[in-house]
Amino acid sequence: MKLQTILNKIDYTTLQGDVQVNIESVAYHSGLIQQDSLFICLEGTKRDGHDYIAQAVMKGAVAIVIQKQVGLEFVPDDMTVIQVDDTRHALPIIASQFYSHPSQAFRLVGVTGTNGKTSVSHLISSILQYTGRKVGTVGTLGNRINNEDIKAYRTTPTTPETVDLQASFAAMRDQSVTDVVMEVSSMGLKNKRVLECQFDVGIFTNLSQDHLDDHGSFEDYKESKLSLFPMCPYSILNIDDPFASEFIGATNGSYETYGIENKEADLNATGIKSDEKGVHFQVNHKEFQNDVYVPIPGEFTVSNSLAAICCCLHLGLDIEDIIEALKHVKGPDGRLQTIHSPEGYTVMVDYAHTPDALEKVLLNLSPIKKGNIFVVFGCGGDRDRGKRAVMGEIASRWSDYVILTTDNPRSEEPASILADVEEGMQAPGDYEIIEDREEAIQRALSMAEPRDIVLIAGRGNENYQEVNGSKRSLNDFDVVERFMNQHTSTIKEG
Known part of the structure; x- marks a missing residue:
């Protein structure tokens, strides 16, 4: 050219x-x-x-x-x-x-928010694929077409740099993809990576403290998130979030809201019942009321499912087909990814790395717990120090035993990070510190008894740990599998 x-x-x-x-x-x-x-x-x-x-x-x-x-x-x-x-x-x-404006060739959905981007994107993609659509996805789990990875250069963890993004879009266009669902990060918006994307739908999940090291202030972080919605002719917004009114004000077209037991929402959920295997609820809309089952536990699954239902309705699917698809959906890797031990305890690996995300996971586990809740987590180095003690307080308040460990220390001393987290711990004697993450996970698994839940939080499906400028192979889910293979005859993934 x-x-x-x-x-x-x-x-x-x-x-x-x-x-x-x-x-x-x-x-x-x-x-x-x-x-x-x-x-x-x-x-x-x-x-x-x-x-x-x-x-x-x-x-x-x-x-x-x-x-x-x-x-x-x-x-x-x-x-x-x-x-x-x-x-x-x-x-x-x-x-x-x-690349000849590839996003004009398909319907493009952008999902933004502090937490839930990956889960909402995954639910939408799964529903669309179940009903026969050819779907592209872009986000922390990679660039894919119908769950098959495509060759893509990545320098950023969530929203690719604009050249890489447009190249992936071009590959999707060339393979006749009908719909693309993309996680849109705050830095992707601030750095104008999605400036030339032709969005059809924008989705807001929630907003809480994160990435202040990149943005400098919460206000800058929020403004970056808000900037997606003037680009979207149709928006879907979580009305339960305290900042919902600001996101409604940022829309530049029609919008709908969703919420849990919120009568002001266009789409809401009532009658929620959850256990360790999934969640039942009734979805309510001016045109229908239907019972829904999603085999992913937690109230946040209800909220994420409402966003996905609203989006798929806008993309032309019938509610009956959407509900049937949700019955068969599997959780994305590293998002409350669950293993049931033959010994009777349950292990959940989750990406929760912010105070809000960790609290939501633990609040959702509390009603379904039948034994103790163990939490293994740490905080990343070279990132917002202000959330470390807050996360320590949340973990100690909503669990029975905490093992503090490393996340991605990067250039910081792990002991210094752990000391910051420890300042928020409220219950001396109900936690311990094990710097080596693999050892910490193994310690929690060895302590767990039948009916207990072990939550391993912070890294999700990440495959390496960053320490002093180097990356060493480490995947939390793999650590759990190795431990169970060594200590039990069979394992069951849920």
């Missing part, structure tokens, strides 16, 4: 070279530059793409886009150099244009 075509919707200045040059790929990272690439220089918090122009030249880039004055003495005279006001703003426009 000609560079001039790629830059069609951008105000730019040509510093040198020819905009008729042919572009074979778009790169925002020096490691992705190929022969005949267009290299976009982004300014990040740790690295500045303008410092990698020489590498771009050596790797065969034929054009670069900059946003500030740089020395061009080492750039060949025939290499095209374009200057724009903001490369971060230009990147999604360039990427979408290069």
Whole structure:
């Protein structure tokens, strides 16, 4: 594609070279530059793409886009150099244009919120697939088409950088995907990764403290989340959340609300009954009332299911088909992923890594517990210290025994992180500290007796642990399976 075509919707200045040059790929990272690439220089918090122009030249880039004055003495005279006001703003426009606006080819659902993005996305995708749709998903569990991973470059854990996102969208379009469900993170919104996405539906799950290390303030975090909804012609909003009115105010089209036993909600749930295997409830709408069963325990499953039901109705499915699909859904990896031990205790692995998420999980386990609740968790390093003691207090208040351990310490000393968490512990003697996470999990499993529940929280399906700049293999679910294989003859996953 000609560079001039790629830059069609951008105000730019040509510093040198020819905009008729042919572009074979778009790169925002020096490691992705190929022969005949267009290299976009982004300014990040740790690295500045303008410092990698020489590498771009050596790797065969034929054009670069900059946003500030740089020395061009080492750039060949025939290499095209374009200057724009903001490369971060230009990147999604360039990427979408290069891949011929792929999000126009399918219905696109964006899910945002502090917690529940993965679960809601998974429920919607599962329902759509059950009814015969070909579905793409983008989020923390990867980029997939009907649960099959697609080749995708990722530098971010939830919402991919815009070039990678548009490339995945193009692959989905080329495989005739009908619907795409995407988790939209606050940083994905703040950094304009989804700027050129043509959303059909936006969903808000909830809002609580998280990512303050990236945003600097809760207000900035909230404003980033709010910015999704002016982009959506139809929105679905959790009216139970304290910030619901602000998200309603941010909508730019029609919207519906959902809530638990909230009579003001367009879609609500009553008669909730939950056990360790799943949840029953009645869904109420002005046009119908139906009984629903979802084989994933917890009241938050009800809330997530309401969001999914509302979305799938908007996407053209009948309520009877949606309810039938929900009967067969399985929870996503690392989201209250459950193993029932032959010894009679239950293990649940969950991604809960914020105060709100941890409290919700424990509050949902309390009514169904028949024995003790053990919690194994820690807090990430180089992240918001303010939530550590809060999470310690929540764990000690809603469980019978806590084992504090490492999460992803990153560059921080694990002992320092654990000391912060320990400040919130309310019941001395009802917890212990085991720094090694695998050892901590094994300790909890060895203590569990029939009818007990062991909750391993914070990391979900993550496959590695970050310690002092290195990554070592570690998956909580695998640790549980190994322990049970060594200590029992069979295990049963629920």
